Amino acid sequence: MSTTQRNSHPEALRLEHVTLEFPGTHRPAIEDVSFKVDRGRVVAVIGPSGCGKSTILNLAAGLLTPTQGQVHYAGEQVTGVNSDAAYVTQQSHLLPWLSVRANIGLALKFRKVPKEEREERVAHWVELVGLTGFENHFPRELSGGMQKRCAIARALIYNPSIVLMDEPFGPLDAITRLELQQELLNIWREQNGTLVFVTHDLNEAIYLADEVIVMSKGPGTIRRVMQVPFERPRQIGSLVESPEFSELYNDLWGLFAAERKAAV
Numbered sequence: 001m002s003t004t005q006r007n008s009h010p011e012a013l014r015l016e017h018v019t020l021e022f023p024g025t026h027r028p029a030i031e032d033v034s035f036k037v038d039r040g041r042v043v044a045v046i047g048p049s050g051c052g053k054s055t056i057l058n059l060a061a062g063l064l065t066p067t068q069g070q071v072h073y074a075g076e077q078v079t080g081v082n083s084d085a086a087y088v089t090q091q092s093h094l095l096p097w098l099s100v101r102a103n104i105g106l107a108l109k110f111r112k113v114p115k116e117e118r119e120e121r122v123a124h125w126v127e128l129v130g131l132t133g134f135e136n137h138f139p140r141e142l143s144g145g146m147q148k149r150c151a152i153a154r155a156l157i158y159n160p161s162i163v164l165m166d167e168p169f170g171p172l173d174a175i176t177r178l179e180l181q182q183e184l185l186n187i188w189r190e191q192n193g194t195l196v197f198v199t200h201d202l203n204e205a206i207y208l209a210d211e212v213i214v215m216s217k218g219p220g221t222i223r224r225v226m227q228v229p230f231e232r233p234r235q236i237g238s239l240v241e242s243p244e245f246s247e248l249y250n251d252l253w254g255l256f257a258a259e260r261k262a263a264v
């Protein structure tokens with residue numbers, strides 16, 4: 001169900017000794033950060049507030065340029081906006097004058113996908129993210145959770161080679177969050193894509209990711225990369241009941257708590 005060719009280079013993203021200092025600041029936001037994301041992997045980035053998580057996504061999206069080091073996407077240095085990347089920012093940034101249907105179909109329109117195919121794919125995604133019946137609503141008529149669903153569908157519909165998500169479910173209540181996390185897992189199973197996301201929620205990192213990058217603050221560096229061993233498809237309900245989940249959560253919490261304490 002796609003007219004968009006994905007980049008299949010086995011290595012999606014690689015940061016090599018990346019330091020970034022914003023102009024006018026006296027110490028780097030991130031320093032000597034190196035990691036790699038293989039194609040088809042889901043990677044979570046966690047760490048204390050201000051440790052540079054969003055900065056890393058902005059570098060991957062090509063919206064920032066490193067002061068030192070290099071960012072590579074699909075084996076090539078990123079030197080401008082990374083047009084292979086779909087970026088879901090903290091705010092949904094839906095276009096207020098367009099309906100749900102039009103917002104979701106926007107990327108296909110830009111890519112000149114024929115109308116009939118566009119309509120079919122939009123209908124598929126509207127259903128997938130549970131917005132059936134709201135196709136003609138405008139963003140202001142949607143709840144926060146529905147706006148997020150719409151933003152996620154808009155980002156994923158064109159089958160992007162890599163998706164970057166900043167706190168995808170940040171402001172949502174616990175139940176909506178769980179629903180959307182499971183939905184994202186189901187969608188991901190269908191899409192088999194590459195995803196890098198930032199979260200403050202340790203459960204979310206474990207539910208969704210194959211690897212969790214734990215960052216330290218002041219300046220932001222990588223403290224540890226932890227592997228999440230759970231098979232896919234994943235069901236959140238049965239995951240949380242497993243002893244392996246608790247063990248991983250406790251390890252992660254230990255690291256995260258130490259970082260938060262150090263950052264105060």
Ligand SMILES: Nc1ncnc2c1ncn2[C@@H]1O[C@H](COP(=O)(O)OP(=O)(O)OP(=O)(O)O)[C@@H](O)[C@H]1O
Pocket residue numbers: 022023025029047048049050051052053054055056
């Ligand atoms: N445009 C900017 N100019 C100057 N400093 C900036 C700019 N953007 C971010 N910073 C600083 O860079 C550091 C990293 O910011 P970043 O937003 O990447 O952190 P974060 O880990 O995503 O934070 P949070 O979890 O609170 O969203 C912070 O100290 C922040 O104040």
